[in-house]
Every structure is written in structure tokens, then in C-alpha cells.
Amino acid sequence: MKPILVIFGLGNPGAQYERTRHNAGYLAIDTLSEEFGQGDWQDKQKFDAFIQEARVGIAPVLLVKPKTFMNLSGDSVRKLVDFYKLAPDTQVLILSDDIDIPLGELRLRMKGGPGTHNGLKSIVDIYGEDFPRIRIGLGGPPVGQDLSNWVLSTFMTEEMDTLRESFVGLPKMIEGFVLGDT
Numbered sequence: 001m002k003p004i005l006v007i008f009g010l011g012n013p014g015a016q017y018e019r020t021r022h023n024a025g026y027l028a029i030d031t032l033s034e035e036f037g038q039g040d041w042q043d044k045q046k047f048d049a050f051i052q053e054a055r056v057g058i059a060p061v062l063l064v065k066p067k068t069f070m071n072l073s074g075d076s077v078r079k080l081v082d083f084y085k086l087a088p089d090t091q092v093l094i095l096s097d098d099i100d101i102p103l104g105e106l107r108l109r110m111k112g113g114p115g116t117h118n119g120l121k122s123i124v125d126i127y128g129e130d131f132p133r134i135r136i137g138l139g140g141p142p143v144g145q146d147l148s149n150w151v152l153s154t155f156m157t158e159e160m161d162t163l164r165e166s167f168v169g170l171p172k173m174i175e176g177f178v179l180g181d182t
Helices: 021-036 070-084 118-127 147-151 157-167 170-179
Strands: 005-009 037-044 049-056 059-066 092-098 106-109 133-137
Touching: 005 021, 005 070, 005 170, 021 037, 021 049, 021 059, 021 092, 021 133, 021 147, 021 157, 021 170, 049 070, 049 170, 059 070, 070 092, 070 118, 092 118, 106 170, 133 157
Parallel strands: 005 059, 005 092, 092 133
Antiparallel strands: 037 049, 049 059, 106 133
């Protein structure tokens, strides 16, 4: 299957990162998997990623969790873009956490800089700023807390509930993106 769109949920692989703030992209892609996924997740070494085929309506889509760790997300993105000969500005969608947006808020942007996000920076270094992304709000760290330690810490139960609640609208957002209704 050649996908018309590849959706990457950014995060860090491994059980120790599963419920961390920086894995909001992985958590979001799991929501899309429940809604659109077909078959099981596959560990694809050649892409350095876990992938799952999906359908949004009749559109073939690929769901991806890079295994490169956050700071090298662009490596996995590049492998898939090159293999499927995709146009990053129209056939790639990145889901990533964002500390500058309130917890649980989702924002679709068609292009833009990486801000302080090293996963996005890794992709921007390869493709420039012209690729769509959905930014998943985390809110900022408490005053005086180190940013990297905070994004690698686990969500509190109430925070996870807020995030899951916001993900309820994510499949509709993706349908709108695929159908050009955004």
C-alpha cells in the first residue's frame, strides 16, 4: 500500500517513557490507531519505526512511531519519505507535544519553526519549516523546574484525563485534514 499520508507521532521508545509528557505524540497516534488502524503494529527496522496501516475514509494512511528517540525523529521521517517518495509539505503530518500551549489544546499548523522542540528541530533541519503538524498542548513546567526533566516526567492522573479528553476530537481533525476541510 502506498499511503497518501504518513502520520508520525513523536515520542521516545521504551516502557520507561510510555506515560511521559514528551510522548504525547505516541499517545495521540494510539488514539488514531484505535479509530483508523488496520492490523497490528509492525516493527520495521528499515524505517527505524513502528508502523501500522490505516484508512481514513477510503484514503490509505500510515501511522508511525519513530524509534529513533525524540532528538533524532527526522532520521525516521526521512527514511519513510524517501521510501514512499512523499512530499513533506502535503503527505506528512507530525503529532508532537508543545509546552507553549495549554494542556490538552490541539493546534493544526501547516508550517512553522520548531520552537524548543528537538524532535521538530530534527525534522526542520532536513525539510525546512514547510510541513504540517498538530501541536499537543502540555502547558509549561512549574517555575524553576528543568524543562528536559519535566517533559520526561510522567503525567499526573488529572493531566492524563485532560489529554485523553482532548484526543476525542483528534480523529475528526484528521478526517478534516485528509479530506481538505481544514
